[in-house]
Amino acid sequence: MVDLAVRSGCKGLSVSFTEPTLLFEYCLDLFPLARSRGLYCNFVSNGYMTLEALRMLVEAGMDGLKIDVKGCSSSVHRYCSADVDVCWRNASKALEMGVHVEIVNLVIPGVNDSEDCIEEVCRRHVESVGDDTPIHFTAYYPAYKFNAPPTSVSKLEEAYRIAKRYGLRYVYIGNVPGHPYENTYCPVCGDLLIKRYGLNLVSVKLTRDKKCPRCGCSIPIRGEIRIR
Ligand SMILES: [Zn+2]
16 A cells, blocks of 8 residues: 555555544554655544544554534434544544644535534534634535435535634635635635645645735645645
8 A cells, every 4th residue: 555655656645435443453554654655644534433542543643634523413413323522522632642633514404504503513613623723514415325405505605604703714615626615715814825626736825934925824734735
């Protein structure tokens, strides 16, 4: 895996597309090897692991952790039979351990798309990981046995506005390629700083020390940004 990544010119590894905690032992072996070859290691997770497991992953070399919280406590309890406190605790602890953390909230019509539910997510986000940690509201599409209609763009835009009202500085809309809220805007002056299309970086307008060129606001980005 590591040889393949290096040969392909990748900058890192991301464990995704099913819950990566299921590959826990494999990652404990993989991450140190990847680190030794200069690759970063990322987890695209539901964040539902013990603190001990989280610590072991960080010690093995996990640099980034994306947690999809899947809504407010009542929706997560009802549809996942799970306690969303665990996800927020792990997000907070991972941040304390120096991991780059981003939160995703998949918005599903009739499940977790009420204003109250989205407000709870935003409130807990600020309490757990602060206003500088990015949050992404992503669109759901019907699959397998679940037939609710796809999330409307206007619902995602409503979630964006709620998050901004709660003081979140880096809010994104996901799974809607070409939407202007895929981009990063300066939280102070609103200037377009990083333009994206889907998963691709289109342009970056930041000073060498990662400040907004217009107003000087410092943008907390780790590592270098390169357009491929
Ligand atoms: Zn600015």
